[in-house]
Every structure is written in C-alpha cells, then in structure tokens.
Amino acid sequence: MTEKIKITFLGTSDAVPSVNRNHTAILLNYKDENILIDCGEGTQRQFRKAGLNPCKLTRILITHWHGDHVLGIPGILQTLALSGYKKTLFIYGPKGTKNFIKELFKTFVFMNKFSIKVFEIYKKGKFFDTKEFYIESEKMTHTTYCNAYSFVKKGQIRIDKGKLKKYKLPHGPLLQQLKQGKDIIHNEKKYFSRNLTFKEKEKKVSFVFDSSMNNWIAKFVKDSDLLVCEASFGSELRERAKDYKHLTSEQAAEIAKKSKSKKLILTHISQRYENNLGKILDEAKKVFKNSHLAKDLDVVEV
Numbered sequence: 001m002t003e004k005i006k007i008t009f010l011g012t013s014d015a016v017p018s019v020n021r022n023h024t025a026i027l028l029n030y031k032d033e034n035i036l037i038d039c040g041e042g043t044q045r046q047f048r049k050a051g052l053n054p055c056k057l058t059r060i061l062i063t064h065w066h067g068d069h070v071l072g073i074p075g076i077l078q079t080l081a082l083s084g085y086k087k088t089l090f091i092y093g094p095k096g097t098k099n100f101i102k103e104l105f106k107t108f109v110f111m112n113k114f115s116i117k118v119f120e121i122y123k124k125g126k127f128f129d130t131k132e133f134y135i136e137s138e139k140m141t142h143t144t145y146c147n148a149y150s151f152v153k154k155g156q157i158r159i160d161k162g163k164l165k166k167y168k169l170p171h172g173p174l175l176q177q178l179k180q181g182k183d184i185i186h187n188e189k190k191y192f193s194r195n196l197t198f199k200e201k202e203k204k205v206s207f208v209f210d211s212s213m214n215n216w217i218a219k220f221v222k223d224s225d226l227l228v229c230e231a232s233f234g235s236e237l238r239e240r241a242k243d244y245k246h247l248t249s250e251q252a253a254e255i256a257k258k259s260k261s262k263k264l265i266l267t268h269i270s271q272r273y274e275n276n277l278g279k280i281l282d283e284a285k286k287v288f289k290n291s292h293l294a295k296d297l298d299v300v301e302v
Helices: 045-051 073-082 095-103 161-167 173-179 233-242 249-259 277-287
Strands: 007-009 025-028 033-037 057-061 089-093 116-120 125-129 133-139 147-153 157-161 185-187 189-191 198-201 203-208 226-230 265-267 292-293 300-302
Touching: 007 045, 025 045, 025 147, 045 073, 089 095, 095 116, 157 173, 173 185, 189 265, 226 249, 233 249, 249 265, 249 292, 265 277, 277 292
Parallel strands: 033 057, 057 089, 089 116, 203 226, 226 265, 265 292
Antiparallel strands: 007 025, 007 300, 025 033, 125 133, 133 147, 147 203, 157 198, 185 189
C-alpha cells in the first residue's frame, strides 16, 4: 500500500485572525514524519481541535519571522516540554532564525527543556534528504527574509503484486532483489526485474507563504501535486498586494497554471473577505480550475 502525504490546515488566516480562521500553521504527515510549516499564535490549541498529538512533531519549517507565522512557537514548545517530549526537535528557517530562537527563550521561563537544533536555510535547493523524501527551499520576495518550501516524496520501485501471484513467487529476500533491480531465479526459472516491478512517480507538495509575484515561484513549485499558496488579497487590491509584497488569489492561480501544478489550495486569507470568500475562490478558478479554499482543520491527502 502506497503511503499518503497528509496535510492538516491548522490555521488559514492572514495577519489578523477571524472568528473562523486561526493564524497560519500547516502540519504535513508522512509515515513517522510530522512537519509543521509555520506556527501562528494558538497553534497548540489547534492541535487539540484537530485531535492531533503535538508530541509526534519532528520538524518545524519557518517561512519568515512575522508574528502571525511564529507567535505560536513559545506555546508549542511549552506544550511539548510539559507533555514529556523526548525527541530532538529540528527547526529550519531563513536568515536570522538562530538569533530569533535565542531571543525567544529570553521572553518566557521555559520549563523542562528538551533538545532543539536550529538551522538557517540560506541557499535554494535541497536542505534535508532521506531515502524516501527530501525538502527543498527557495527565497521569496517579502518584507523580510522569507522561504518557500517543497516536500518531495521520491519515486519508489514497487512490485506488481498481481504478477507475483500469477507466477506464485514467494515473499522474502527475492522481493528485495527485485526492488533493487536485480533479476531472480525461482524453481530454476529466471524472472526479470523489469517485468515484475514499476516506478512509482514522485509526489510534490509546495508551500508559498508570503511573497510578492516574482519570476521564479512557478519554477520552484513546478509540477507540484499540491500547491498551497497564500491569497491575502482579491484582484481589486492588486496594487496593495504589490506594496505589501503579497499575492492575490488570481496571482496564486497564475502560478499554479504556469507551474503545471495539479491542485491549488488557497490560504492566508484576509479577514476582509470573511463574508465574501466566494470572490477569492471564483477569481482563482477563472485562471486555474482546480483551485480550492482552505478552512481551518481541513485535511487533504496526496
């Protein structure tokens, strides 16, 4: 069975939360990895609402250090400390992240410390790579240092179970050889790996939180199975979006279309559209049909 990438939208508002939308935070789960992208104020409570255990967290990716994306960090760290968190928590962010984390610990009394390792991501490209997935980053154009991130599940060699059954091949070491591209011999008969296996396509999920329109976003998120992108403004405020270095929903859709992404989910929605969310979604759909609007606690699988 192919493992899914699970995305939980813990918060979907912009700088000012609304009654229905908490500050930005998204949890990505893949097997034993639980990666939090940004941690707006109140994120620890959103974990409870979603029925999720924060102690399963493995990493935090910080896009930038504006308050609506990071003010939940002290709370989530305290929750982990008081809940017996035993792992090492890895935190990644743009230039200045190490100093910001250091200063953060000066603002409150942190009880029951656990191991935290902090990394600053300066260069675009892969910064974390495993056998099954990698994470990459790219600098965005915002009012402070800001990164976009992509989580890429690598394509794996899979065995055709139907053919295994057909040829009555046993489970065990022979299957590992097939996965490694090696031909096997069973009951004095040779079986070719290429005839019994197939290459599963990679899966890519990209996150773009806060940026003005630029020439390299589409290239970075190219061929995403899911693009999660901010849409702070409607098209009527395109100039304001430019001034504040944000995106409109129409621009987010343009990125999805140009990048040949399969699905777009809009988030980081301004409270001014709380009673007119259809406008934001309709503008995106006119450009990119497979556009959707995130709500707090929505869950999507890729």
